[in-house]
Amino acid sequence: MAVDRPGIVHIPWYATLFRGDAFAVALQEISPIAARYGGTDWTVHRSRDDHYKFLHMFGFPDKAHWEQFWNGPEFNEWRAEYSSWYQVPVLYVWQDVVIAGHVGHRDQAIA
Numbered sequence: 001m002a003v004d005r006p007g008i009v010h011i012p013w014y015a016t017l018f019r020g021d022a023f024a025v026a027l028q029e030i031s032p033i034a035a036r037y038g039g040t041d042w043t044v045h046r047s048r049d050d051h052y053k054f055l056h057m058f059g060f061p062d063k064a065h066w067e068q069f070w071n072g073p074e075f076n077e078w079r080a081e082y083s084s085w086y087q088v089p090v091l092y093v094w095q096d097v098v099i100a101g102h103v104g105h106r107d108q109a110i111a
Contacts, residue, residue, distance in 0.1 A: 004062040006040070008095045009070075011056040014087040020051045023085045027056055030078045034058050037069035063094055 015023040024046060031042040040059040047053040060066040069075060070092070079090075 004064065006059065006061050006097060007063065007066075008097055009058045009060065009066050009092050010095055011058075011090060011092045013054040013056055013090065015052040015054065016085055016087060017052075019085045020046075023052075023054070023082070026078070026082050026085060027054060030075060031056070031058075033074045034060075034069050036074075037072060038065035039069060059097075066094065 013023070013027070024044070027044045031044065034042050038061050040061065041057075042059070043057045045055040045057070047055075058066065058069070060069070
């Protein structure tokens with residue numbers, strides 16, 4: 001039986017033509033709403049080689065909280081509003097955190 005534990009969700013987004021900059025703003029709009037569902041952190045990475053390619057990451061205490069956010073009204077409305085701004089399908093991947101660290105802090109292994 002799998003133990004539900006903290007993890008990071010990776011969502012690879014690919015913006016449609018001429019929408020890269022606007023889509024970056026849209027991702028900033030939805031990200032902080034994760035906190036309402038127990039999200040602990042969120043990050044958006046944008047490729048320097050391909051400005052239409054984004055990696056969106058959310059930290060959650062367990063997958064159930066993530067699924068509540070992903071299927072919640074805010075994210076559903078956001079996806080509907082911006083559906084022509086990114087390529088489909090959008091397939092997220094739940095990742096286990098093995099280690100996390102920050103400059104100025106000791107590395108911390110996640111069991």
